[in-house]
Amino acid sequence: ETLQRVSLGTHGSQESQDSRLHRAASLRCEDLRDDCNEVVGPLLENCGQDPSDVLMKCMKSCGACDYATLVEEAMQCADTNAECASWAASGECQTNPRYMLSHCTTSCGTCESKREGCKRLNSTAPMAIPGGMHAMFERALTAFPEYQPTALSRPSPGTDDAPWVLQFENLLTEDQAMAMIAACPPKGWSASLAGDQLSPVRTSTQCWCDEGGGCMRAEAVHDLTMRMLNVTMLPYENAEYFQVLKYEVGQFYRQHHDQQSAHWTPQGVRLFTFFVYLSDVEDGGGTRFTDLGITVKPKLGRGILWPSVQDGNLRDSDRRTHHEALPVVKGVKYAANLWQHSYDFKTPSRSGLCVFLGKNSNHA
Ligand SMILES: O=C(O)CCC(=O)C(=O)O
Ligand SMILES: [Fe+2]
Known part of the structure; x- marks a missing residue:
């Protein structure tokens, strides 16, 4: 499956060092951290446990290269629609949270909670043992x-x-x-x-x-x-x-x-x-x-x-x-x-x- 790229929302001089790195990494699908081998955990469990610091930065070690677009979309902080700002101004973040809080994250101020929303909540997997x-x-x-x-x-x-x-x-x-x-x-x-x-x-x-x-x-x-x-x-x-x-x-x-x-x-x-x-x-x-x-x-x-x-x-x-x-x-x-x-x-x-x-x- 070929990698598809998603627009990260900001370009040129406004593009942060971080997102430039992510862009380059997902094209070649490389890990961005030196310590990915260790931080992913023995069963790769930290990829789901800590998506913004581990999954996003260790896409290769986590085996997520085929879904780089999806992962970036989940971790990125950007409005996905040009109308986001005006919708937010008219109260849509409150009246239509299901869409707004994950798609208009800049305008609603919900970048952090959107990323947190992909975090695993209970860490015990009863079946995660051989046998x-x-x-x-x-x-x-x-x-x-x-x-x-x-x-x-x-x-x-x-x-x-x-x-x-x-x-x-x-x-x-x-x-x-x-x-x-x-x-x-x-x-x-x-x-x-x-x-x-x-x-x-x-x-x-x-x-x-x-x-x-x-x-x-x-x-x-x-x-x-x-x-x-x-x-x-x-x-x-x-x-x-x-x-x-x-x-x-x-x-x-x-x-x-x-x-x-x-x-x-x-x-x-x-x-x-x-x-x-x-x-x-x-x-x-x-x-x-x-x-x-x-x-x-x-x-x-x-x-x-x-x-x-x-x-x-x-x-x-x-x-x-x-x-x-x-x-x-x-x-x-x-x-x-x-x-x-x-x-x-x-x-x-x-x-x-x-x-x-x-x-x-x-x-x-
Ligand atoms: O209807 C069935 O017999 C199987 C349905 C199924 O495999 C599914 O919904 O995933
Ligand atoms: Fe099925």
């Missing part, structure tokens, strides 16, 4: 008989010859599934855009069951979230909000990988996908793991849990868990993703200040 994921899957397989767990794929003892894929049943009742679909505000549904019109990658519709309209606080949604987090043993804040999906006849999601956030983002990588079906489907609509030869049939209350990254090396995607949603042939498929991260996702998401939080920063 941690393996232990979680082993436990999940035996500790929840009420969900009748089965291993569709698992490594043979002492090896990493196959990824874990667990299937569960009865994660929720029909009433709870209906309550969850109903909790999604009607205006929250939109096309799950991916690909283009000629060769679409994803044609379903989706709804983020988040704080808007109180969806995530609906009892059925909250209880299901807690049940699923009990299995993965991750804190509530580490989970994204449910992404509820609807596929009508002929709709699909082509082969892809779910790990789309770099290790240096505040929330860290997507460790797991915990996927749950909210309806039965008369025909089609299976979830197929293309490299594993496994197809899961949709069934209300059934869930599948799989890792997106390698056990003990959370920076690297587990390339074996590519998957696709096969077209629905008959009926309607409702389902939901609960993606779970290494670190707190909800708090930085709520602040809305970090420009790379929700962007794809890992084309796995």
Whole structure:
């Protein structure tokens, strides 16, 4: 992938020494500090912990060269629109903070808080130890008989010859599934855009069951979230909000990988996908793991849990868990993703200040 450059906002004699250095560095993608080797930390954890001093200045050591533009955009202090000053003068920093505080940082005086918004909030990654994921899957397989767990794929003892894929049943009742679909505000549904019109990658519709309209606080949604987090043993804040999906006849999601956030983002990588079906489907609509030869049939209350990254090396995607949603042939498929991260996702998401939080920063 070629490096794209972003305008740093100031030019000529006004350009600071710092931004000139950054510009030169990201073109060649070099580290700007002599001590990058040490300051990134043994697991590169300080890249996400301290983005302005470590990630921005050690882009190469942090493995962020492909996303230099995004990182610079997040760390730069500049108005991104010529209207920023007049908007700020008419009070928009207060009335429209979600856009203004991260895009009109000079006029709103929020440079520092914008950078802070990309800082990691909790530093404990429960799974960041070799074998941690393996232990979680082993436990999940035996500790929840009420969900009748089965291993569709698992490594043979002492090896990493196959990824874990667990299937569960009865994660929720029909009433709870209906309550969850109903909790999604009607205006929250939109096309799950991916690909283009000629060769679409994803044609379903989706709804983020988040704080808007109180969806995530609906009892059925909250209880299901807690049940699923009990299995993965991750804190509530580490989970994204449910992404509820609807596929009508002929709709699909082509082969892809779910790990789309770099290790240096505040929330860290997507460790797991915990996927749950909210309806039965008369025909089609299976979830197929293309490299594993496994197809899961949709069934209300059934869930599948799989890792997106390698056990003990959370920076690297587990390339074996590519998957696709096969077209629905008959009926309607409702389902939901609960993606779970290494670190707190909800708090930085709520602040809305970090420009790379929700962007794809890992084309796995
Ligand atoms: O609908 C499915 O079966 C899978 C959906 C999926 O992979 C996704 O939304 O990321
Ligand atoms: Fe997926």
